[in-house]
Amino acid sequence: SVEMPILMSLGMADSCLNFHAEETDETGMSGSVNLDDSLTSLQWLQEFSILNANVNSKPSSALINQDPHGYSKYPGSVAPSSPLAADPASMVMPHTPGKPTPASTSRAGHLGTAIQAHAMEDIDYKTNPHVKPPYSYATLICMAMQASKKTKITLSAIYKWITDNFCYFRYADPTWQNSIRHNLSLNKCFIKVPREKDEPGKGGFWKIDPQYADRLLSGAFKRRRMPPVQIHPALINRIKTESNSNGGGGGGMLSVSTESEQLLKEFEEVTSDQNWNPTDANRASHKRKQPVPKRMLKVPRLSSSPLLSQEEQTELGSLKGDFDWEAIFDSTLSSDLSAFDDLEVTPPVSPFSNEVDLTVHGKHIDPPQKWCPVMQDQVLTESNESNMDFDEETFLATAFLQHPWEDGKNDFLSSTVNLDQLFDLSDAFSNDLNEWNRMESFL
DNA sequence: TGTTGTTTATTACCAC
DNA sequence: GTGGTAATAAACAACA
Numbered sequence: 001s002v003e004m005p006i007l008m009s010l011g012m013a014d015s016c017l018n019f020h021a022e023e024t025d026e027t028g029m030s031g032s033v034n035l036d037d038s039l040t041s042l043q044w045l046q047e048f049s050i051l052n053a054n055v056n057s058k059p060s061s062a063l064i065n066q067d068p069h070g071y072s073k074y075p076g077s078v079a080p081s082s083p084l085a086a087d088p089a090s091m092v093m094p095h096t097p098g099k100p101t102p103a104s105t106s107r108a109g110h111l112g113t114a115i116q117a118h119a120m121e122d123i124d125y126k127t128n129p130h131v132k133p134p135y136s137y138a139t140l141i142c143m144a145m146q147a148s149k150k151t152k153i154t155l156s157a158i159y160k161w162i163t164d165n166f167c168y169f170r171y172a173d174p175t176w177q178n179s180i181r182h183n184l185s186l187n188k189c190f191i192k193v194p195r196e197k198d199e200p201g202k203g204g205f206w207k208i209d210p211q212y213a214d215r216l217l218s219g220a221f222k223r224r225r226m227p228p229v230q231i232h233p234a235l236i237n238r239i240k241t242e243s244n245s246n247g248g249g250g251g252g253m254l255s256v257s258t259e260s261e262q263l264l265k266e267f268e269e270v271t272s273d274q275n276w277n278p279t280d281a282n283r284a285s286h287k288r289k290q291p292v293p294k295r296m297l298k299v300p301r302l303s304s305s306p307l308l309s310q311e312e313q314t315e316l317g318s319l320k321g322d323f324d325w326e327a328i329f330d331s332t333l334s335s336d337l338s339a340f341d342d343l344e345v346t347p348p349v350s351p352f353s354n355e356v357d358l359t360v361h362g363k364h365i366d367p368p369q370k371w372c373p374v375m376q377d378q379v380l381t382e383s384n385e386s387n388m389d390f391d392e393e394t395f396l397a398t399a400f401l402q403h404p405w406e407d408g409k410n411d412f413l414s415s416t417v418n419l420d421q422l423f424d425l426s427d428a429f430s431n432d433l434n435e436w437n438r439m440e441s442f443l
Numbered sequence: 444t445g446t447t448g449t450t451t452a453t454t455a456c457c458a459c
Numbered sequence: 460g461t462g463g464t465a466a467t468a469a470a471c472a473a474c475a
Contacts, residue, residue, distance in 0.1 A: 185449050202475055203447045
């Protein structure tokens with residue numbers, strides 16, 4: 001049976017996915033994205049995570065000087081970045097949107113890696129069509145199902161959720177849809193629910209098999225295997241150009257910080273005397289071919305597909321990303337099992353154990369003396385005005401994203417980090433950057 | 444006719 | 460090297 005840890009795992013994963021919910025009205029049509037939901041934006045988290053993890057520095061001035069919520073870099077952007085972009089393993093796989101492609105390796109070695117880390121720190125999967133999300137198809141399906149908050153979901157709804165939340169797939173060759181269908185059919189975790197005879201519409205519904213839910217969910221959100229990354233010089237130039245012209249971001253394109261730009265410059269210097277040869281790069285260590293995009297600028301799918309029934313339209317409306325903090329804590333703290341009400345869920349005894357075993361980054365931290373009261377009301381609701389101190393945020397970032405989805409550690413079942421404790425600790429360290437520094441060195 | 448669903452095959456990455 | 464897993468491609472059938 002699916003027990004609370006599984007749900008916790010899912011919920012925590014959700015919290016990191018940070019997809020914004022869109023309000024759905026009675027008509028099922030989705031409304032505007034919560035642009036001002038600063039608390040649900042974790043872009044600052046990923047940026048911090050990258051800077052902290054890859055530059056090995058204190059919270060960088062670049063970060064400090066920017067809007068801690070990150071939106072300042074995305075004028076007009078309606079979507080936050082995906083926190084997982086901060087995961088070095090989910091590195092940019094920059095290639096022209098088209099047929100989903102793997103990437104070949106970079107000749108730049110560690111420098112390239114650093115550059116990639118910087119270049120991808122601002123990746124916004126929701127608006128960036130150039131970067132393939134680092135999730136497996138099964139994960140994407142699972143995410144869509146979870147976001148739907150329904151027990152079953154149509155194939156078209158899965159498509160739509162993916163294209164809504166991952167711009168890459170809007171422009172990619174539709175073969176990925178074949179992969180989705182293939183995955184649904186092949187993966188035992190997914191059960192087909194036939195449509196009722198009197199139910200209009202095409203195809204059936206799909207849901208997560210409770211029997212495999214634990215496995216799927218504990219393994220879900222695991223980043224897909226990603227080959228080493230190459231960044232084509234042309235892309236680098238493009239990044240630089242757009243960074244300059246846009247003042248550092250926007251438009252869903254990759255945006256880079258000053259530090260990133262410097263690294264890019266260094267990278268160019270290192271590689272400037274070599275002719276870029278993707279074939280050589282491919283030969284270097286990757287057998288996977290670099291497919292030629294079939295369609296560079298496919299017309300994006302519309303949100304409201306004429307192929308969808310009224311019910312499906314409604315369903316899709318509710319799929320506008322539910323990976324917001326409020327939803328997360330609705331499900332985790334309030335034990336809202338509605339999304340899995342047919343999964344034979346064993347209700348949790350307590351969302352958070354009182355047993356304190358706070359281990360962050362391999363270090364044990366003694367339990368705090370007091371508990372942060374009901375954080376879902378104080379910290380993570382959409383209506384909150386988010387005056388969380390930067391220290392708090394950065395601490396949370398480190399605790400939460402130091403190893404966000406390491407293989408084998410990505411299920412928060414195995415994690416001994418308790419969010420309550422993290423928040424409590426962060427509270428204890430708020431308003432004191434020195435405390436932050438201490439923590440950083442500790443971690 | 445397009446979508447949905449199933450199946451088979453190939454290739455590649457990764458852990459062991 | 461091998462097995463597991465995942466991505467990709469393709470063929471085919473059923474269905475609205």
